[in-house]
Amino acid sequence: MSGILAxxxxxxxxxxxxxxxxxxxxxxxxxxxxxxxxxxxxIALGMFxxxxxxxxxxxxxxxxxxxxxxxxxxxxxxxxxxxxxxVVGRSQLMSLLSTFSVNMMVIGIGTALxxxxxxxxxxxxxxxxxxxxxxxxxxxxxxxxxxxxxLALELFLYRxxxxxxxxxxxxxxxxxxxxxxxSTVVLAIAxxxxxxxxxxxGALVSTLFPFTIxxxxxxxxxxxxxxxxxxxxxxxxxxxxxVALGLLEGAVTPFIAVSWIPLIEFGLFVVVLIxxxxxxxxxxxx
Amino acid sequence: MILLRPMFWIxxxxxxxxxxxxxRNNDAAMREDLILVAVAIILVSNLNLMIGYTGYVNFGxxxxxxxxxxxxxxxxxxxxxxxxxxxxxxxxxxxxxxxLFGLGILRLRGAYFALATIGVLVAVNAFVRNVxxxxxxxxxxxxxxxxxxxxxxxxxxxxxxxxxIGVMVLSMLLSLLxxxxxxxxxxxxxxxxxDAAIVLGINTxxxxxxxxxxxxxxxxxxxxxxxxxxxxxxxxxxxEYMLSLEGIVMLMLGGQGTVLGAALGAALYERLRSYxxxxxxxxxxxxxxxxxxxxxxxxxxxxGLIGWLYKFVPRSxxxxx
Numbered sequence: 001m002s003g004i005l006a007x008x009x010x011x012x013x014x015x016x017x018x019x020x021x022x023x024x025x026x027x028x029x030x031x032x033x034x035x036x037x038x039x040x041x042x043i044a045l046g047m048f049x050x051x052x053x054x055x056x057x058x059x060x061x062x063x064x065x066x067x068x069x070x071x072x073x074x075x076x077x078x079x080x081x082x083x084x085x086x087v088v089g090r091s092q093l094m095s096l097l098s099t100f101s102v103n104m105m106v107i108g109i110g111t112a113l114x115x116x117x118x119x120x121x122x123x124x125x126x127x128x129x130x131x132x133x134x135x136x137x138x139x140x141x142x143x144x145x146x147x148x149x150x151l152a153l154e155l156f157l158y159r160x161x162x163x164x165x166x167x168x169x170x171x172x173x174x175x176x177x178x179x180x181x182x183s184t185v186v187l188a189i190a191x192x193x194x195x196x197x198x199x200x201x202g203a204l205v206s207t208l209f210p211f212t213i214x215x216x217x218x219x220x221x222x223x224x225x226x227x228x229x230x231x232x233x234x235x236x237x238x239x240x241x242x243v244a245l246g247l248l249e250g251a252v253t254p255f256i257a258v259s260w261i262p263l264i265e266f267g268l269f270v271v272v273l274i275x276x277x278x279x280x281x282x283x284x285x286x
Numbered sequence: 287m288i289l290l291r292p293m294f295w296i297x298x299x300x301x302x303x304x305x306x307x308x309x310r311n312n313d314a315a316m317r318e319d320l321i322l323v324a325v326a327i328i329l330v331s332n333l334n335l336m337i338g339y340t341g342y343v344n345f346g347x348x349x350x351x352x353x354x355x356x357x358x359x360x361x362x363x364x365x366x367x368x369x370x371x372x373x374x375x376x377x378x379x380x381x382x383x384x385x386l387f388g389l390g391i392l393r394l395r396g397a398y399f400a401l402a403t404i405g406v407l408v409a410v411n412a413f414v415r416n417v418x419x420x421x422x423x424x425x426x427x428x429x430x431x432x433x434x435x436x437x438x439x440x441x442x443x444x445x446x447x448x449x450x451i452g453v454m455v456l457s458m459l460l461s462l463l464x465x466x467x468x469x470x471x472x473x474x475x476x477x478x479x480x481d482a483a484i485v486l487g488i489n490t491x492x493x494x495x496x497x498x499x500x501x502x503x504x505x506x507x508x509x510x511x512x513x514x515x516x517x518x519x520x521x522x523x524x525x526e527y528m529l530s531l532e533g534i535v536m537l538m539l540g541g542q543g544t545v546l547g548a549a550l551g552a553a554l555y556e557r558l559r560s561y562x563x564x565x566x567x568x569x570x571x572x573x574x575x576x577x578x579x580x581x582x583x584x585x586x587x588x589x590g591l592i593g594w595l596y597k598f599v600p601r602s603x604x605x606x607x
Binding site for chain 2: 035082083086087092093094096097098100101102103104105107108109111112217221224228257259260261262263265266267269270273274
């Protein structure tokens with residue numbers, strides 16, 4: 001029994017990182033109605049970014065998060081200009097395909113540079129032991145970093161002028177333009193933040209598990225599930241749904257093989273989409 | 287009448303070329319190259335029914351091909367069936383599965399549907415990896431005796447090749463038939479505006495479920511044939527996500543919504559890919575080039591090659607569909 005509890009707590013900690021990844025996806029989806037298919041590739045870039053920075057500097061990886069997020073922001077704005085700016089407002093097929101083409105290029109370059117063999121970030125913090133079970137320090141640190149980043153985003157969106165501008169554009173782009181907000185700048189910044197979150201969550205995952213350049217795809221699927229659970233444009237909802245997904249994974253792993261998990265997640269995804277098209281945590285609107 | 291349409295004869299001409307070229311010198315290497323092209327044309331033509339005709343992006347189209355391969359291999363190895371019946375049964379089984387999935391996920395629209403198709407791929411992959419009858423993650427192998435009913439391995443490979451070409455022709459003819467039918471018009475209406483289509487009295491749920499299931503049939507048959515020819519199957523080859531995605535690149539390159547565009551894009555891209563993969567310097571970069579190509583097509587020429595042709599020679603629309 002306590003084994004299940006321990007596994008669930010582990011799941012909860014990992015779930016916070018899933019939540020962070022999904023926040024990036026949810027923000028972009030909510031603000032510009034673009035489903036960012038570069039998400040998985042960006043998560044993978046975050047993993048390798050952490051690997052490179054850590055092997056160069058040997059600093060504490062959780063400190064290295066800050067430069068990585070800054071790089072992610074710049075990269076995100078570049079990707080926005082490259083592939084999204086021209087297709088915002090056109091049919092969704094076009095933005096799906098254009099972000100997807102960037103995904104292919106990133107994965108292609110990544111495969112050429114690092115092949116598809118596994119890497120890991122060789123760093124571990126001292127864990128906390130309860131009886132027979134030890135929770136590794138990395139899990140705890142990653143979950144706390146994810147929480148801090150999520151709260152920072154929430155404060156940014158609700159307490160600062162640029163954040164309010166992002167929410168205004170998300171609510172009604174034309175009205176926001178009439179109020180003197182330059183929607184192009186706002187969209188670029190929102191996209192940059194979304195990518196920065198993906199990079200940050202990838203960097204956190206790299207301190208927990210080994211990874212390859214293709215690992216991002218699995219987390220991308222999880223992010224979709226979480227985003228759909230939470231409903232669009234609700235960053236804190238995404239964090240909550242991420243934790244819920246992590247808990248679920250933790251609760252089922254003692255009983256079934258890990259390879260079944262994608263099937264369960266996908267089942268959940270479809271059932272939720274059909275039963276709650278607006279997301280479980282979405283408030284009923286009239 | 288389909289006999290009066292030039293595209294029908296162009297398709298037959300293409301098939302004759304596919305049969306004549308390798309047969310001329312009994313060239314097995316060329317046959318293998320052409321199989322890759324034919325498979326690409328089969329997958330992309332059927333994908334076109336979803337993306338080009340109905341406007342629903344299917345990121346996991348390869349799942350039909352892989353699942354067809356699995357069902358076919360299972361019937362041949364474990365049940366001792368003959369290839370043609372096994373391939374046909376694989377097609378029917380996979381179509382029924384698709385109908386079942388479709389009734390679930392086709393309630394989703396637009397991007398949500400596209401995401402769900404990625405899920406279908408991941409879920410079927412996970413399922414196959416956990417089933418003993420399908421050999422889990424090691425896959426299945428064909429014993430040499432399985433080629434005996436077709437007169438030995440050498441003849442079996444050629445027969446399979448002709449069957450694959452047959453499936454390719456059927457794929458193109460299916461696209462052609464649907465394009466000018468009432469059913470096809472219904473699909474185009476869904477692509478343009480689904481709500482308006484409902485108002486006009488089109489039963490969109492049924493239409494979408496039928497086309498999703500139909501687009502699964504021939505790829506599944508092709509999968510059964512190809513994996514029989516290869517003599518082995520495993521989940522990584524059968525459900526190759528990248529091939530599924532490259533199918534979309536091929537379709538956009540040639541021109542979505544057109545029969546010849548799908549075939550042309552598939553053939554051109556497949557040849558380019560083979561060239562890049564075998565060239566020592568560029569083999570690592572074929573995804574980068576494919577991605578760049580897709581981006582250019584999406585941003586600057588969303589009609590693809592055939593779209594260009596239509597723009598500069600409007601009369602060509604009468605001949606090339």
